[in-house]
Amino acid sequence: MKTDTWKNRHWITTLDYTREELETILSVAEELKQSFLLGKPHDLLFRKTLFMIFYNASLRTRNSFEAGMTQLGGHAHFLDQAKIYSPALSGQQEARHSEEIADTARTLDRMGHGISIRCFGDAVGWQWGMGHRVVKEFARWSSVPIINMEDDWYHPCQAMADIMTVREKLGDLSGRKLVMSWAYAPDTKKPLSVAHSMLAVASQFGMELVLAHPEGYDLHPEVLQKVQANVDHYGGSFRISHDMDEAYRGADVIYAKSWTARQFWPPITDKLEEAALDALAEANKDWICDSRRMGLAKKTAIYMHCLPCNRDFEVTRDVIDGAQSVVFDQAENRLHAQKAIMSLLMG
Numbered sequence: 001m002k003t004d005t006w007k008n009r010h011w012i013t014t015l016d017y018t019r020e021e022l023e024t025i026l027s028v029a030e031e032l033k034q035s036f037l038l039g040k041p042h043d044l045l046f047r048k049t050l051f052m053i054f055y056n057a058s059l060r061t062r063n064s065f066e067a068g069m070t071q072l073g074g075h076a077h078f079l080d081q082a083k084i085y086s087p088a089l090s091g092q093q094e095a096r097h098s099e100e101i102a103d104t105a106r107t108l109d110r111m112g113h114g115i116s117i118r119c120f121g122d123a124v125g126w127q128w129g130m131g132h133r134v135v136k137e138f139a140r141w142s143s144v145p146i147i148n149m150e151d152d153w154y155h156p157c158q159a160m161a162d163i164m165t166v167r168e169k170l171g172d173l174s175g176r177k178l179v180m181s182w183a184y185a186p187d188t189k190k191p192l193s194v195a196h197s198m199l200a201v202a203s204q205f206g207m208e209l210v211l212a213h214p215e216g217y218d219l220h221p222e223v224l225q226k227v228q229a230n231v232d233h234y235g236g237s238f239r240i241s242h243d244m245d246e247a248y249r250g251a252d253v254i255y256a257k258s259w260t261a262r263q264f265w266p267p268i269t270d271k272l273e274e275a276a277l278d279a280l281a282e283a284n285k286d287w288i289c290d291s292r293r294m295g296l297a298k299k300t301a302i303y304m305h306c307l308p309c310n311r312d313f314e315v316t317r318d319v320i321d322g323a324q325s326v327v328f329d330q331a332e333n334r335l336h337a338q339k340a341i342m343s344l345l346m347g
């Protein structure tokens, strides 16, 4: 691979990158993790600025980017959605308190070296997919890298931290079974981004994939087609199960979390159908990751969740706080993976 192909590329989904490129990100992340551990300076982004636009709440993403930029010798500038203008696509600006993304992007790219964005749900009027359109609109106009900090389609930074964690725990991933499982949560308005992104990246690493969910929680067919195309190219396998117990049998990795039922969201419906969302979730309350179900997986299996989680609903406390849980390794690896991505794209 040519070494000068990284500068100023956008980071929207791992699917825009080859397996070889993702391997490079992981190698850099491992090196930066060692430097952090040893207290070795690594000012790869000395005096550079990342603008972080959060249209939604965050704990892990904000703090891992902010700490990461400091450790790389630069600065992360936090833009609070309450104190900036709402994002508008071209020709769709509202009269008050909004700004066309073309103008926001072309202003910030004159002042810094990267722009990262989180956008979904409330920030875009509960239109499913609009957050992804916002991120892509920034990428269309910005001359510096756009980093997707989670939209309603993808969470690629989480995906890189997650695949880094799986490799640390399991080593070679070929032949390893990963179950991406829906789980019940009282909060029914969650993006599909983590499930999409984990399946995407795991398919790029040739894993044996099972997507487990009740009827009605289908992921986007376009993403599933890309997952299948990766399986055809990189090896591994992919299937869908509507039986949580059956799916868990013999697994190496259980990633159990909630996501929304997209069928009740605009643009599929005229307006967000909250009562239908809640009713479907209530009907599937038994989709919880507990110790009995973890017992169906291999003894060496790991339990994953991106956090924040709905404890006692998505997962029981004995599982998430137990020996098989790697959730805080995942959270830590957000720092190292994102430092690698920023160093390669913004350096």
Ligand code: CP
Residues within 6 Å of the ligand: 057, 058, 059, 060, 061, 062, 150, 158, 306, 307, 308
């Ligand atoms: N996993 C994750 O993105 O966490 P935050 O929502 O806290 O950023």
